[in-house]
Amino acid sequence: MSSITTQDSNTHRAPRGFSLAEYMTCLAGIVWREGLRFLHQRERFVSALVRPLVWLFIFAAGFRQVLGISIIPPYETYILYEVYIAPGLMAMIQLFNGMQSSLSMVYDREMGNMRTLLVSPLPRWFLLFCKLLAGTAVSLLQVYAFLVIAWFWDISPPSFGYLTVLPALILSGLMLGSLGMLISSGIKQLENFAGVMNFVIFPMFFASSALYPLWRVQEGSPYLYYLCEANPFTLAVELIRFAFYGQVNWISLAVVATCTIVFMIGAIYAYDPSRGLVRRGPAGGEG
Amino acid sequence: MTTSAPITEPRPTAPVSDPAMVAALSIDGVSHSYGARRALMDVSFNVAPASFTALLGLNGAGKSTLFSLVTRLFGIQTGRVGIFGHDISRTPGEALRLLGVVFQQRTLDLDLSLTQNLLYHAALHGIGRREAAARAAELLGRIGLSDRAASKVRDLSGGQMRRLEIARALLHRPRLLLLDEPTVGLDVKARADIISHVRQLVTEQGIGVLWATHLFDEITANDDLVVLHQGKVLAKGPVARVLAEAGAPDVNTAFMRLTGAQTMPGGGA
Numbered sequence: 135m136s137s138i139t140t141q142d143s144n145t146h147r148a149p150r151g152f153s154l155a156e157y158m159t160c161l162a163g164i165v166w167r168e169g170l171r172f173l174h175q176r177e178r179f180v181s182a183l184v185r186p187l188v189w190l191f192i193f194a195a196g197f198r199q200v201l202g203i204s205i206i207p208p209y210e211t212y213i214l215y216e217v218y219i220a221p222g223l224m225a226m227i228q229l230f231n232g233m234q235s236s237l238s239m240v241y242d243r244e245m246g247n248m249r250t251l252l253v254s255p256l257p258r259w260f261l262l263f264c265k266l267l268a269g270t271a272v273s274l275l276q277v278y279a280f281l282v283i284a285w286f287w288d289i290s291p292p293s294f295g296y297l298t299v300l301p302a303l304i305l306s307g308l309m310l311g312s313l314g315m316l317i318s319s320g321i322k323q324l325e326n327f328a329g330v331m332n333f334v335i336f337p338m339f340f341a342s343s344a345l346y347p348l349w350r351v352q353e354g355s356p357y358l359y360y361l362c363e364a365n366p367f368t369l370a371v372e373l374i375r376f377a378f379y380g381q382v383n384w385i386s387l388a389v390v391a392t393c394t395i396v397f398m399i400g401a402i403y404a405y406d407p408s409r410g411l412v413r414r415g416p417a418g419g420e421g
Numbered sequence: 422m423t424t425s426a427p428i429t430e431p432r433p434t435a436p437v438s439d440p441a442m443v444a445a446l447s448i449d450g451v452s453h454s455y456g457a458r459r460a461l462m463d464v465s466f467n468v469a470p471a472s473f474t475a476l477l478g479l480n481g482a483g484k485s486t487l488f489s490l491v492t493r494l495f496g497i498q499t500g501r502v503g504i505f506g507h508d509i510s511r512t513p514g515e516a517l518r519l520l521g522v523v524f525q526q527r528t529l530d531l532d533l534s535l536t537q538n539l540l541y542h543a544a545l546h547g548i549g550r551r552e553a554a555a556r557a558a559e560l561l562g563r564i565g566l567s568d569r570a571a572s573k574v575r576d577l578s579g580g581q582m583r584r585l586e587i588a589r590a591l592l593h594r595p596r597l598l599l600l601d602e603p604t605v606g607l608d609v610k611a612r613a614d615i616i617s618h619v620r621q622l623v624t625e626q627g628i629g630v631l632w633a634t635h636l637f638d639e640i641t642a643n644d645d646l647v648v649l650h651q652g653k654v655l656a657k658g659p660v661a662r663v664l665a666e667a668g669a670p671d672v673n674t675a676f677m678r679l680t681g682a683q684t685m686p687g688g689g690a
Binding site for chain 2 (some may be wrong): 150151152153155156157159160162163164166167170171174175246247249250251252253254255256257261406
């Protein structure tokens with residue numbers, strides 16, 4: 135072994151980088167695998183669909199007698215409670231999916247699958263971004279499947295709404311996915327995730343405008359109202375709600391876009407090997 | 422396992438100059454700690470191209486930490502890791518492109534088919550679908566699993582999964598192959614198959630192999646050997662030289678002497 139040098143000057147080919155085609159192949163491969171895994175887990179698809187439908191068919195039916203909805207934008211007329219909560223349920227699907235993708239990342243890390251992804255020579259930020267896009271694509275499948283069933287339940291926006299809601303769904307899917315990814319980087323074991331579900335999903339969902347307009351909350355507790363207003367999930371719901379009727383809620387758009395960028399940078403930072411949270415040792419020493 | 426088909430394709434990612442002069446893997450003064458616990462202390466050694474280097478150490482010696490550093494799962498705290506001269510910290514893409522890894526843990530998607538697992542890996546390396554499918558079919562043929570191409574990985578035996586993982590690690594035609602205790606949990610036959618397959622890769626394809634193990638009988642007289650104990654390299658070099666220096670007739674005895682000396686006060690290697 136003594137005849138071997140470790141000098142790198144002039145002894146190897148200059149870095150050739152990666153072509154756009156290589157990036158695209160990688161992206162397509164990650165989305166394809168995520169889609170395959172999703173299709174293989176039929177229970178996940180069914181439960182992703184049943185969850186919002188239970189809210190729509192049962193909760194909303196019971197609750198609409200209790201809660202009257204006044205005319206608030208983007209609605210131009212009195213609406214049924216079911217119609218009000220539909221955008222919130224779309225966001226809920228994405229919230230669950232985002233957290234579930236991150237759950238699968240914790241699982242992947244425990245099982246070692248994550249390593250196959252991370253030893254890819256492509257830049258790590260790109261791999262994580264692909265992973266986010268893949269998760270978002272899966273959430274879109276779920277949301278549109280929900281909308282098809284909801285249509286029979288008279289949740290029928292103007293037909294262009296199905297198209298205009300798409301960019302909003304992509305953005306909110308990315309935001310919730312990157313939030314999940316950020317959280318997943320801090321979780322060391324799968325068991326800890328149950329706690330995160332309770333501490334993240336439920337507070338985010340209930341302290342939002344998904345189930346009730348916030349002026350109703352304000353009547354009850356002004357502090358809770360401010361909390362709901364500041365909840366990024368509220369803004370995701372409102373972004374979807376307006377987009378569903380072909381309108382843009384600019385404040386929501388700005389906040390959701392900002393949160394997406396912040397969470398994404400955080401997640402990429404956390405998964406950076408040189409400083410991130412995942413560098414914890416196998417024996418779990420370092421904090 | 423039949424592995425006789427020679428590789429004829431050019432290897433586009435091979436280093437340009439005399440490959441014998443550049444280490445396939447160079448570990449240079451690498452230390453790593455988890456908080457107060459030091460897992461690696463000033464570890465340095467090289468793996469030559471077309472060589473079989475055994476990294477011998479007990480569980481907890483630091484082998485897996487070293488693998489995590491080379492595969493960039495952890496950042497390098499001190500020292501330098503190069504793959505064919507590409508620094509893993511500075512140009513990770515170029516370095517990882519030349520590296521194939523088989524981790525100790527199984528890392529296959531159990532619910533996907535053999536081919537799907539290979540195609541996913543190819544995509545991660547930016548290899549287009551058509552080329553990837555051709556390579557996957559060829560590699561499955563070489564590990565004798567062509568007829569199982571569409572089966573779910575879950576239905577394979579432990580030995581078959583390992584072979585598939587090795588095939589997957591070779592899909593992007595790396596020049597350096599890292600295997601972390603790849604024979605753990607396999608029966609005698611499967612173990613022998615894997616070892617002979619990897620040795621063939623060294624002789625026929627000129628791949629540099631770093632084989633982490635705690636099993637002495639996996640090491641032969643012609644190998645290079647690195648003895649890692651409690652995070653330190655106690656001995657390195659061709660097996661014959663290590664044996665001579667330790668004054669031992671076999672690897673087992675040499676290892677006991679080296680590690681015994683290490684734990685004695687004032688001792689060292």
